[in-house]
Amino acid sequence: MGAAVKSVVxxxxxxxxxxxxxxxxxxxxxxxxxxxxSVDQVGIEERVAKFTTRSIxxxxxxxxxxxAVSMVxxxxxxxxxxxxxxxxxxQKARHPSSDPEIPPVAAVCxxxxxxxxxxxxLADTAIKVASVATSFPSGQSPxxxxxDEVRTAVSDGADEIDMVINRGLFLSGEFRAVQxxxxxxxxxxxxxxxxxxxxxxxxxxxxxxxxxxxxxxxxIRSGDFIxxxxxxxxxxxxxxxxQVMLEAIRDFYLATGIPIGMKPAGGIRTAKQALHxxxxxxxxxxxxxxxxxxxxxxxxxLLNDLLRQIEKERTGAYQAPYYFTEAAESY
Numbered sequence: 347m348g349a350a351v352k353s354v355v356x357x358x359x360x361x362x363x364x365x366x367x368x369x370x371x372x373x374x375x376x377x378x379x380x381x382x383x384s385v386d387q388v389g390i391e392e393r394v395a396k397f398t399t400r401s402i403x404x405x406x407x408x409x410x411x412x413x414a415v416s417m418v419x420x421x422x423x424x425x426x427x428x429x430x431x432x433x434x435x436x437q438k439a440r441h442p443s444s445d446p447e448i449p450p451v452a453a454v455c456x457x458x459x460x461x462x463x464x465x466x467x468l469a470d471t472a473i474k475v476a477s478v479a480t481s482f483p484s485g486q487s488p489x490x491x492x493x494d495e496v497r498t499a500v501s502d503g504a505d506e507i508d509m510v511i512n513r514g515l516f517l518s519g520e521f522r523a524v525q526x527x528x529x530x531x532x533x534x535x536x537x538x539x540x541x542x543x544x545x546x547x548x549x550x551x552x553x554x555x556x557x558x559x560x561x562x563x564x565x566i567r568s569g570d571f572i573x574x575x576x577x578x579x580x581x582x583x584x585x586x587x588x589q590v591m592l593e594a595i596r597d598f599y600l601a602t603g604i605p606i607g608m609k610p611a612g613g614i615r616t617a618k619q620a621l622h623x624x625x626x627x628x629x630x631x632x633x634x635x636x637x638x639x640x641x642x643x644x645x646x647x648l649l650n651d652l653l654r655q656i657e658k659e660r661t662g663a664y665q666a667p668y669y670f671t672e673a674a675e676s677y
Contacts, residue, residue, distance in 0.1 A: 374519030375557070382560045383597075385552035385590055394585040397625045407621070408659045411652050412449060414620040415442060417638045419476055419609070421455040421646050423577065429463045432456055435646075436467035443653050445660075451649065452638035453506060457482075458499040465503030476506035476541075480531060483545070483576035485510035489527060496534040506539040507531070510576060511558065513548045521561055529565045541571035541609055541642075544591075547581035552590045559594035563606050569639070571607035577644060582612025585622055592630040599631075608635070611644025617655035620648060 402410060420439045422431060432454070439451045453474035454464050464475045477499040481487035496507055509531050515523045532540055542562040546555050562572050572591055575582035588610045595606050608631075610623060620643060627635050635641050657665050 374521060375553075378521065378557050378560075379553060382556060382594075385556050387552055390552060390586055390589055390593075394589050394622075394626065397585065397629070398622050400622075400625050402621060402625075404659060408656065410621050410624050411617055411656045411659065412447070413636060414617070414624060414643065415649065415652050415656075416449040416452060417642050418451040418646075418649050418652075419453040419455045419611075419642050419644050420451045420649060421577070421611075421644055423455070423457060423478060423482075427457060427460060429460065432460045432463050433467055436464055436473075438649070439468070439473050440471055442649060443656075445656075448653065448656065452642055455506075455508065455644065458495055458502070458504070461499050461502040461504045474505040474539075475503055476508055477504040478508045478510075478576075480509040482508070482510055482543075483578040485512045486514070489530065492527075493530055493534045496531055500534070500536055500538045504538055506541060507535050508541045508543055508573060510543045510545060511562070513545055516549070516554070516558055516561075524558075525561055525565045528562055532566060532570075539570060540566055541573045541607075542566060543573045543576055543611075545576055545579055546574045546583070546587045546591075547579045552587065555587050555590045556594050559591050560598065563594070563598045563604070566606065568604045569607065571609050571642065573609040573611055573644065575610075575612040575644075577612035579612075583610040583614055583644075585619075585626060588623065589626055589630065592626060596631055605634070605640060607640040607642070609642040609644055614643055614645050615647045615651065617648070617652045620652060 420435055422435055436454055439454050442448050442451060450471065450473055453476040454468065455476040455478065456464055458477045458479055461475055461477050468475055479495045479499050480492040481495070485492070496509070499507060511524055512527060528542060544555065544558045544562070549555050549558055559572050572595070574588060574591065588608070592608060595608055599605055608627070614620060614623065623643070624636065627641055654665055
């Protein structure tokens, strides 16, 4: 009888697994980019540069500044937040200025444990109570814990939930898992509006930002939002990555008829910046998005600069910063 033939099984190394997963990830991303298209980086950056050169006349400028005030999600997301601080923030949200022509802001955005306090102080207004959730800002705790946080915030009175996606799942090409988690949060929200935070600075490329935008929009509801950032990572909202998301919203709307809102957050501190963002909205999505039901600014320090600029347009003179009540600085 001949000698037995022995099979040799080569051990699989960590490097082999990494190589295999890299190929799988590239395949996942390539397929998605084929479906939704990629981003012309040069074209995006040239276009947003032109937005900053638009000349806005006095009447239009004043309208834009007041509209921006009405779009602010007045935000505090600090470890030292207290019910007293949120009470002050809610008063600022109700009456940003002594000028009765200045509108209230759109929402107050806080941590979940403070929702019941904000609900009490805003109960007689149209100002929304927004809460970050889903293990903000990392999004890394077990899914059921994240969903419990959403349910608790909603039961305490949150009108809106700002969730974060699991960026690790996205960058690993686990797109179905990303969408399944977003869908679970949609269900946990009930009637509360959802804003899906992509944390764009961690997505690395414009193509990835567009891809994550589409993945979210495919599973959220009409009137829900996509949002750039938590405000906790470096390189948060920029006009360019916001433009990538605006164009994704436009393309998704043209394909489906479903309107999705947009919220840039993190690093928008001046009225001049806010006007540039509004120019981008008008020229990309049109007037239907120039209201707080479809567009928000995640900011706090922005509000006082908007008020200063409005006063400047009205009187011709800048007011000192202490002329306005303090706003939180977390964004």
